[in-house]
Amino acid sequence: MRAAYLALLALAASLACGGARAEEGEILTGTLKTVSDRGSILIGYRPDVVPFSFLNTAGQPIGFTLDICHGIASDVAIALHRDLLESDAPDWQTGIRLVYVPIKAEERLPKIVSGEIDLECGSTTANEERGRTVAFSPVFFLAGTKLLVRLAPQAGTPVTSYRDLAGRTVAVGAGTTTAQVMRGLAASTTPPITVAEAPNLEAAFAMLTAGTADAFASDDILLAGFEATHPDAGALAIVGDYLSFEPYAVVLRRDDPAFAGLVRASFQRMAGEGTLKRLYARWFTARLPTGQTLNLPMGARLEQMYEALGQPD
Numbered sequence: 001m002r003a004a005y006l007a008l009l010a011l012a013a014s015l016a017c018g019g020a021r022a023e024e025g026e027i028l029t030g031t032l033k034t035v036s037d038r039g040s041i042l043i044g045y046r047p048d049v050v051p052f053s054f055l056n057t058a059g060q061p062i063g064f065t066l067d068i069c070h071g072i073a074s075d076v077a078i079a080l081h082r083d084l085l086e087s088d089a090p091d092w093q094t095g096i097r098l099v100y101v102p103i104k105a106e107e108r109l110p111k112i113v114s115g116e117i118d119l120e121c122g123s124t125t126a127n128e129e130r131g132r133t134v135a136f137s138p139v140f141f142l143a144g145t146k147l148l149v150r151l152a153p154q155a156g157t158p159v160t161s162y163r164d165l166a167g168r169t170v171a172v173g174a175g176t177t178t179a180q181v182m183r184g185l186a187a188s189t190t191p192p193i194t195v196a197e198a199p200n201l202e203a204a205f206a207m208l209t210a211g212t213a214d215a216f217a218s219d220d221i222l223l224a225g226f227e228a229t230h231p232d233a234g235a236l237a238i239v240g241d242y243l244s245f246e247p248y249a250v251v252l253r254r255d256d257p258a259f260a261g262l263v264r265a266s267f268q269r270m271a272g273e274g275t276l277k278r279l280y281a282r283w284f285t286a287r288l289p290t291g292q293t294l295n296l297p298m299g300a301r302l303e304q305m306y307e308a309l310g311q312p313d
Contacts, residue, residue: 028080030256031118036080040097041073044117044251047102048202050225051283051294052123052141052248061100064283068140068267069121069250071275073098075266104200106175109134112251120251123222125177127247135260137250138267138309140276142302143219144242145178148226151235154211161240162217167191171204171213178217181244201226209233219246221296228292271309 028036035041045053045061053063077084077096085095101117108124111117112134123143126136147170149159159165162182166189172179174197186193196213198204205226207213216223223238252263270276277298284296298306307313 029258031253031259032076032080032262034115035076035096035118036082039095040099041076041119042099042101042117043069043073044101044103044108044111044120044122046105046108046122046200048200049123049222050229050290051221051288053121054225056289061102062289063122064279065121065123065140065248065250066100067279067282068270068276069119070098071270072119072137072250072263072266075262075269079262104175105173108175108251112253115253118252123219123248124251125246126249127177130251133254135252135254135256137252137263139247139249139305140267141221141248142299142305143221143246143248145181145217145244145246146220146223146238146242147240148205148208148216148218148223148236148238149214150208150211151237153214156214159215159239162193162243163189165189165193165215167193168214169194169196169207169212170215170217171196171198171207172217173197173201173204174199176201176218177244177246178219182217185243205230205233208236217243221294224294224296228288228294229290231292268310271306271311274312276306276309277311 043066045066047053047055047061051063052065053061056062074084080096082094082096085097087097087099103111103117108120109130112120126139147159147162151158153159156168157164162185170182170193172182172195179195179197182193182195186195196207198207201218201222204216204218208216220238227236227238250263252259280298284294284298287293
């Protein structure tokens with residue numbers, strides 16, 4: 001259980017050979033140097049992906065992925081021989097401040113590449129195409145694309161699969177893998193499906209509830225989050241076969257082996273200490289801070305992935 005933590009200490013020691021702080025005669029590169037020089041680590045998050053990253057009633061960012069990234073940020077601070085400061089903590093020159101940066105789905109990768117954020121912590125699918133631009137942490141969740149529909153549509157027959165959307169409209173969030181999936185299905189459907197890209201998932205959900213879309217397509221867990229947190233939206237159901245499978249990961253910059261190694265070691269530490277499993281229970285089976293419960297126990301495949309990272313049996 002302590003192996004991952006020892007790996008972090010070894011990484012910190014190797015950094016110290018070339019270094020964590022200039023006044024100690026040390027040299028840093030990549031994201032670790034940027035964070036050290038800036039005195040802050042910038043966490044990008046989307047405010048509408050329950051339970052991964054969203055806003056509580058006080059307007060503060062919370063969620064499963066943000067808790068994971070808080071753990072990563074703590075290990076970054078350890079590697080830099082600094083203290084991690086919360087965003088509202090008093091200024092302290094020797095600390096690393098944790099700063100949350102709200103972003104849109106289509107901004108995720110560009111802002112990582114440009115350096116406007118250091119980690120993207122939401123519900124981002126790790127795939128080969130995106131891997132040509134950015135790097136990813138170990139996978140922390142497995143999702144799949146489905147449809148959210150009204151049980152009593154204003155017109156036409158109820159939608160039970162994407163085939164029922166022929167000649168109808170499906171709402172998707174702009175900049176998502178779901179938008180790509182639905183555009184591919186639309187082209188092979190007769191008459192074609194109209195794919196309406198909303199600026200964010202909340203707007204796509206609003207199109208469904210307003211009746212301007214016949215379905216809202218997204219990852220099943222995100223649809224479950226909307227269903228749970230909008231009890232006044234009417235009778236809704238998640239339907240159809242899985243249209244894609246989406247492994248979620250934290251996004252970081254490419255070609256930065258020191259930082260990528262630290263992120264992986266951080267995941268191994270959190271798995272070995274049982275933190276990942278506890279965080280999962282907090283956000284997927286316990287009551288959410290907003291009052292709802294998703295009631296989604298961990299699946300066997302995800303548990304095996306956590307065990308591969310070091311989670312005790």
